[in-house]
Amino acid sequence: MQSLFYDRATDAENALGLAQQANARYLGGGTNLLDLLKGDVEQASRLIDLNRSGLARITANADGGVRIGAAARNSDMANDALIRQRYPLLSQALLSGASPQLRNTATAGGNLMQRTRCHYFTDTAFKKCNKRNPGSGCTARDGVNRIHAILGNSDACIATNPSDMSVALAALDAVVVARSPRGERRIPIGEFHRLPGDQPQFDTILGKGELITAIDLPPSPFAANAHYLKVRDRASYAFALVSVAAAVALRDGVVDRAAVALGGVAHKPWRIAGAETALVGQRAGTPGFERSAGAIADILLAGAQGFKDNRFKIPLAHRSIVRALQVAAQPTGGTA
């Protein structure tokens, strides 16, 4: 492993200042970054620990939303009373991820920034990986690509984003709050992660040394009816092959609003603006509801492209969208 300097940031300002040094990286729980450094997949010469920076608070916003500090632990978020009450979709997504030990360590900022689980990216024995070594090629396209993307691919990269939390954030219209020496900016979650294009080395639009300080969740109409469906090879401790964050707001049993985002299928959480209007006006539990859920799936999966090993994801995602919406709309509110 590379030798590293270690700094403990006292607050956001201090972290930002320390990050201006050459080859510095922020350290959340270290559950992704340290593995990548040990494997020589990523390089750094200085780690800036955010765990004593005062960025771990979860607080109610005046508008009825909630602010999650970037250093909040995944388990603290999932079990927080405000999150459970107002955003059960986020709580479910977080609890479906990793293991209790990892969730006790991993942070909100680190989860947003975690890198792909493409085997060819994490194993430096494979020389061709445009994400790790730009311009070298993509081993996955003609390799073993069962876990790879079916939407938004490019010739350069077919990797997926592995975060469950981010899929729920996409359905909930979260905003990422980030700071750089130029000031603060607010990034809608749909614009935070990138599609690979011809620069798959960049997963997000965050600039070098830019610090995520918080995630803002706007007031949500989806507190009563939401469901995170994660399809994976094992019942726990496995990344999603396909996941669906689905939520509906019902008025007298009829859909007033809906939100659907997909995970495990693209380089970013997949959501298409306006797709959910197909469900508005449908009564939960009726054939019309199921047909409209299928119409949403058709819109979300339009243009999906499978490779040698992952074509199964297209029908799987279709069925999962319909199922997640049906469960979300049940009287139990999707907690079943």
Ligand SMILES: Cc1cc2nc3c(=O)[nH]c(=O)nc-3n(C[C@H](O)[C@H](O)[C@H](O)COP(=O)(O)OP(=O)(O)OC[C@H]3O[C@@H](n4cnc5c(N)ncnc54)[C@H](O)[C@@H]3O)c2cc1C
């Ligand atoms: C065995 C295993 C199974 C897993 N299963 C799942 C799963 O099923 N679902 C899932 O979603 N995840 C899963 N994970 C991934 C896990 O959720 C991530 O490793 C974790 O969320 C990363 O958070 P962290 O705080 O440890 O990040 P770190 O490893 O500390 O950092 C990750 C990246 O984020 C950057 N960073 C951290 N904080 C900030 C900040 N505030 N501003 C800017 N950059 C920042 C770091 O510099 C680094 O580049 C799994 C991980 C493991 C090891």
Ligand code: SF4
């Ligand atoms: S899919 Fe992306 S991450 Fe995987 S080998 Fe190809 S370029 Fe690398």
